[in-house]
Amino acid sequence: MTTQSKKNTPELTKIAKAIAAALSSPxxxxxxxxxxxxxxxxxxxxxxxxNFAHYLNELGYRVLAVDLDGQGNFTELFFNQDVLTHFVHTPALALFSPGIVDNFQPLAHPSGIDVLATPRNSHELNAIDSLPISVAEVFFNNLSAIAEQYDFILCDTPPAPGVRTTAACASADYIYAPVLVDTFAESALEGVVSSIANIGQIIDADLELTGILINQIVLDGTKDSQQQYDNLAEKIGSALIPTPIRQSKPxxxxxxxxxxxxxLRTSGAERQASLETRKAYGEMAIRIPEISKDRVKYFTHVSRRVRAKIADEARG
Ligand SMILES: Nc1ncnc2c1ncn2[C@@H]1O[C@H](COP(=O)(O)OP(=O)(O)O)[C@@H](O)[C@H]1O
Ligand SMILES: [Mg+2]
Known part of the structure; x- marks a missing residue:
């Protein structure tokens, strides 16, 4: 890793400088x-x-993570619940009332990612799904008002095709779906594809999935597991993110x-998971035409420590 980064230093330093310049230009x-x-x-x-929020952040983009699931799991991966009660912040719920931009205070995570948080088991956020679909427009207007502060606003959605999911997908420039390979994989896939098409009809636009990521796959070397994967991959067609993510402890x-x-890159399983997730997220990222391939290459070939060092030097 180190030898490779040394060898490529002039090119990589150029990319690092571009990233640093983009970051400091609001x-x-x-x-x-x-x-x-x-x-x-x-x-x-x-x-x-x-993981994808972190990936985009490490590519050098400004990211806002939005937790639209009332379980608040996405939020908990960034902060413990104390943070939510001790700091004044704009919750994700506020996206469904007009005028979020007037007093916009996302939680700032040390990684550099901003978060619109949801507390654990938020009945108020879940209750948004019983409001008329017109709140989707309020949501869209709020996102549009804050969009200029970010490169990417990444919304995690609840496991239901309700008002929140509709609002997020209708407002999205890019939509990704993780899917499992299991007995019901086919009907689940049809469900995902048709729900996106339905949302497209609501907003009178051709909505499509940018990518479908096969997640938690167990490839045990048997013909059966390979066959299941092949069938699903074929059914997904061009939306398939080629690298599947295996089920693993890391x-x-x-x-x-x-x-x-x-x-995490200590054990063999961790290095494997690290490699495969970086590959899969890179494949997700390059489906977004605004993302420079140089940045993905830079991320893939340079260690985190070296990236941080070059970016620091480039900044100042
Ligand atoms: N590739 C993977 N390997 C092993 N466990 C995974 C993998 N992806 C997700 N999980 C685990 O599966 C569970 C469900 O994942 P989660 O992201 O919460 O799904 P969802 O948001 O769709 O409900 C979590 O406990 C998570 O840690
Ligand atoms: Mg979830």
């Missing part, structure tokens, strides 16, 4: 909205949202530590 934010969705629970929406370990999976 005028040039991309303002794109990303939704991570699937009407099923337990498929990996929250894990994908958390996911839970990283979540307990509140870090993305690639920050």
């Amino acid at each position: 005028e040039s934010r991309l303002g794109k909205v990303i939704a991570i969705t699937n009407q099923k629970g337990g498929v990996g929406k929250t894990s994908t949202s958390f 996911f839970a370990r990283a979540q307990r530590q509140g870090v993305p999976v690639w920050h």
